[in-house]
Amino acid sequence: MAERRTIKTDYLARVEGEGGMTVKIENGRVADVKLRIYEPPRFFEAFLRGRAFTEAPDITARICGICPVAYQMSSVRAMERICGVEVDGQLRALRRLLYCGEWIESHALHVFMLHAPDFLGYDSAVHMARDHPELVGKALELKKTGNEVMTVVGGREVHPINVRVGGWYRVPRGRELAPLVGKLERAREIALEAVRVTSGFDFPDYACDYELVALDEPGEYPIDRGRIVSNRGLDIDVSEYDDHFVEEHVAWSNALHSRLRDRGSYLCGPLARFALFSGRLSPLAREAADEAGLSPEERNPFRSIVVRSVELVYAADEALRLIAEYEEPDVPAVDVAPRAGIGYGCTEAPRGILYHRYELDEEGTILDAKIVPPTSQNQRTIEEDLRGVVERSLDVPDGQLAHLCEQAIRNYDPCISCATHFLDLQVERC
Amino acid sequence: MLTVIGVGNPWRRDDAAGLAVARRLRGTLPGATVLEREGEPAGLIDAWDGADRLWLVDAVSSEAAPGTVHRIDIASEELPADLFQASTHHLGLAEAVELARALGRLPAHAVFYGIEGESFDAGEGLSEDVEQAVETVAQAIGEEVERCTSAS
Numbered sequence: 001m002a003e004r005r006t007i008k009t010d011y012l013a014r015v016e017g018e019g020g021m022t023v024k025i026e027n028g029r030v031a032d033v034k035l036r037i038y039e040p041p042r043f044f045e046a047f048l049r050g051r052a053f054t055e056a057p058d059i060t061a062r063i064c065g066i067c068p069v070a071y072q073m074s075s076v077r078a079m080e081r082i083c084g085v086e087v088d089g090q091l092r093a094l095r096r097l098l099y100c101g102e103w104i105e106s107h108a109l110h111v112f113m114l115h116a117p118d119f120l121g122y123d124s125a126v127h128m129a130r131d132h133p134e135l136v137g138k139a140l141e142l143k144k145t146g147n148e149v150m151t152v153v154g155g156r157e158v159h160p161i162n163v164r165v166g167g168w169y170r171v172p173r174g175r176e177l178a179p180l181v182g183k184l185e186r187a188r189e190i191a192l193e194a195v196r197v198t199s200g201f202d203f204p205d206y207a208c209d210y211e212l213v214a215l216d217e218p219g220e221y222p223i224d225r226g227r228i229v230s231n232r233g234l235d236i237d238v239s240e241y242d243d244h245f246v247e248e249h250v251a252w253s254n255a256l257h258s259r260l261r262d263r264g265s266y267l268c269g270p271l272a273r274f275a276l277f278s279g280r281l282s283p284l285a286r287e288a289a290d291e292a293g294l295s296p297e298e299r300n301p302f303r304s305i306v307v308r309s310v311e312l313v314y315a316a317d318e319a320l321r322l323i324a325e326y327e328e329p330d331v332p333a334v335d336v337a338p339r340a341g342i343g344y345g346c347t348e349a350p351r352g353i354l355y356h357r358y359e360l361d362e363e364g365t366i367l368d369a370k371i372v373p374p375t376s377q378n379q380r381t382i383e384e385d386l387r388g389v390v391e392r393s394l395d396v397p398d399g400q401l402a403h404l405c406e407q408a409i410r411n412y413d414p415c416i417s418c419a420t421h422f423l424d425l426q427v428e429r430c
Numbered sequence: 431m432l433t434v435i436g437v438g439n440p441w442r443r444d445d446a447a448g449l450a451v452a453r454r455l456r457g458t459l460p461g462a463t464v465l466e467r468e469g470e471p472a473g474l475i476d477a478w479d480g481a482d483r484l485w486l487v488d489a490v491s492s493e494a495a496p497g498t499v500h501r502i503d504i505a506s507e508e509l510p511a512d513l514f515q516a517s518t519h520h521l522g523l524a525e526a527v528e529l530a531r532a533l534g535r536l537p538a539h540a541v542f543y544g545i546e547g548e549s550f551d552a553g554e555g556l557s558e559d560v561e562q563a564v565e566t567v568a569q570a571i572g573e574e575v576e577r578c579t580s581a582s
Contacts, residue, residue: 126525129532137533140472147473158470 003027007390007402012409014114014124017416021405023390033386035379035409037253039416048369053079053338053360057163060356060371064415065158066109069102069150070349071371072163073224074356077345079165081239082360083336090329091167092224093322094153098160099223099347100319101149104187105157106350107270107308107315108146110413111194112139115305118407119201135197138190142312145180145187149319152176167333177323184320191312192288198306199292204404206389207299210381211263212272215348221280221314222273222348230266231276238344241355247372255416258377265380268352269412270307271298282321285314301385301411308413338364349374351413375414382412432462432575433481433537437469437488437523444496444547444560448487451543454568461579471526475535483539483578485571488523489547489560490514496548497559499567505540513544541574543567 005025012019018039024032044063048056056075061068073095080087087095112135113125122128129136147157152172154160162169213234215226228244229235236244247256260266274281275296278289289310294303340362346355352374359368389408393401436452439445452466465477469488478484490500490513502509504527511524530536545567548557556564 124525126528126532129529133533136529137535140475140533143472144476157473158468 005398007398007405009402009406012406014117014406014410017414019414019416021386021409023386023401023405025390025394028394030387030390033383033390034252035382035386037255037379037416039254041254045369045371048358048366051366053082053358053364053366054165056358056366056369057165058161061159061163063371063373066106066415067102067349067351067354068159069098069154069163070347070354071356072160073099073347074345074354074371075358076163076165077225077347078343078356078358079345079360080336080343081345082341082343082358083165083339085166085334085336087167087334090327091171091333093326094168094171095163096224097319097322098150098153098163100315100322101146101153103223103311103315103350104146104319105143105150106146106413107312108139108142110350110410111198111305111308111312112136112142114413115308115407115410116198118403118410119198119203119305138193142187142190142194145183145316148183149180152180164333166336167329167331169332171329171332174326174328177326181320181323184316184323188284188313188316188320191309191316192284194309194312195288195292195306198309199294201305203300203302204389204393204407205300206302206385206392206408208301208385208388210272210299211260211266212275213260213266213268213353213377214273214276215346215353216276219280221277221282221318223318224347226346228346228353229276230260232263234260238346238355241344241346241372242357242370245355245372245377247376253379255376255379256372257379258372259380265384266377267301267381268374268377269304269350270311270352271301271304272352273348274298274307274310281310281314282317284317285310288313301408304411304413338362351375351415352377373415375412375416378412378414382409382414385411431481432459432483432578433478434459434462434464434485434571434575435474435477435487436464436466437474437486438466439468441552441554443549443551443553443555444545444557445489445550446554447489447545447547447556447560447564450556450561450564451487451545451568451571454564455572459572459575459579462575469523469526471522471529474523474526475530475533478530478537478540479535481537484537485541485543485574486523486527487543487545487567487571488514489550490544491547491550492544494546495559496546496557497563498546499563499570500542500544500546501570502542502544503540504542505536505538509542543571
């Protein structure tokens with residue numbers, strides 16, 4: 001008689017947004033895997049049509065309360081490209097600084113509050129805090145420093161209001177950035193401790209030969225610009241994205257599935273950035289990675305929590321560098337006159353590359369918008385990991401296996417709210 | 431230090447009830463700090479740091495009649511998460527309170543006032559019953575604060 005098991009979680013905990021998962025096992029083989037994203041679609045691309053190009057950063061920031069800066073940065077990059085403007089120098093440095101604030105906020109939340117409880121055997125951060133109050137207290141401190149960077153540079157700790165096409169509405173005075181220095185130094189210490197703590201966790205024995213995709217800007221750890229590259233030879237300008245990546249609708253997810261044309265799934269996010277560009281981290285972050293035993297060959301997705309911690313060290317370090325080198329720009333923004341065309345922007349959200357494409361008319365009205373968030377891009381890989389993890393753990397009891405699957409999903413810090421997407425609605429009439 | 435914090439989302443109808451209470455009380459309680467917050471847990475815990483007494487107000491959704499007022503002494507009992515609309519998006523107010531308790535950062539005297547909401551749809555403006563409950567809660571907190579300040 002056929003042996004059938006179904007491992008199912010209806011409501012995934014400790015992820016952003018609403019989703020579930022089902023794994024079906026038949027006769028000792030994984031027959032089916034589904035990451036079910038049932039959070040309703042958000043229709044943001046439709047909202048953008050008919051709006052002014054200058055409104056895109058503020059509208060798209062509302063897609064996510066965790067990574068609004070990523071949306072702002074990809075949208076302004078795309079608009080500036082259409083209008084033939086490059087934002088550089090200190091105006092760009094401030095963008096990178098704001099982005100560091102977001103990485104600190106987002107990674108601190110995920111490493112400590114969402115993912116660490118899996119490794120330490122707790123149901124939630126609240127339960128973990130009862131036994132590890134010091135660790136959770138430091139996590140809150142780290143997150144607060146991220147919030148403060150966002151407030152000083154972006155004008156608000158969530159959904160910043162200071163970003164505009166061409167630069168900023170107002171640039172901070174040097175003396176406004178100065179109080180961040182001590183806090184970022186302390187954040188860097190906490191991040192180093194996070195690397196030490198997380199690298200000591202027990203990790204499920206699993207690895208996969210992923211195609212890893214990240215941005216490549218010479219000499220820089222990927223954050224706010226660059227070509228799109230992979231460990232298998234992909235090397236394209238952002239404008240070529242749609243020639244190489246496709247998105248597909250699957251019945252069980254309100255988020256489109258991305259894949260590389262003729263190649264299949266790929267992985268973006270911390271593990272990819274680190275594998276491709278760990279040599280571009282700051283010396284301190286590199287040293288922390290070495291001590292944690294991370295190498296560019298790391299392919300165990302469960303160890304992404306250690307990589308995220310290394311990126312916390314880097315984000316604090318990079319923010320300190322940017323503040324030390326800051327010179328107040330003469331103007332807060334460069335003039336950007338609208339023109340008709342199509343433009344592309346791609347930046348590294350905490351979870352991986354976030355792609356935007358816009359079409360404008362000559363007055364700067366948005367005619368069309370396309371947004372591909374990192375969680376959409378990682379969906380297929382998450383399902384493949386689930387399959388691989390379950391295949392190696394068939395003798396594990398159902399409850400424990402479900403937990404292991406959830407932990408595997410959380411490796412990607414999925415942001416389901418970002419990923420839910422406009423669907424093709426088909427109406428059949430008889 | 432006495433701290434009153436109204437929590438809510440101003441763009442979700444009755445979810446703004448806590449904010450409305452804080453606005454009613456602002457400027458009327460010389461001995462207390464009155465704050466409005468959207469509910470981000472780390473920020474909330476910071477906001478009540480150093481307070482000897484805390485009053486926390488938020489809208490709740492527990493299937494009671496709209497406008498029902500729940501008063502819970504959160505210094506001595508857990509704030510039940512099921513009072514609030516289910517959200518997997520972020521840690522909620524109940525988690526913030528329990529997190530603070532675990533970290534030893536919950537004031538020794540802490541009271542939660544929950545106002546049962548009717549509508550959490552997009553938009554501004556409170557339902558009639560909730561509007562009345564806001565007055566009731568504002569008055570109750572005002573009296574409690576006054577008792578503390580006159581006693582000290």
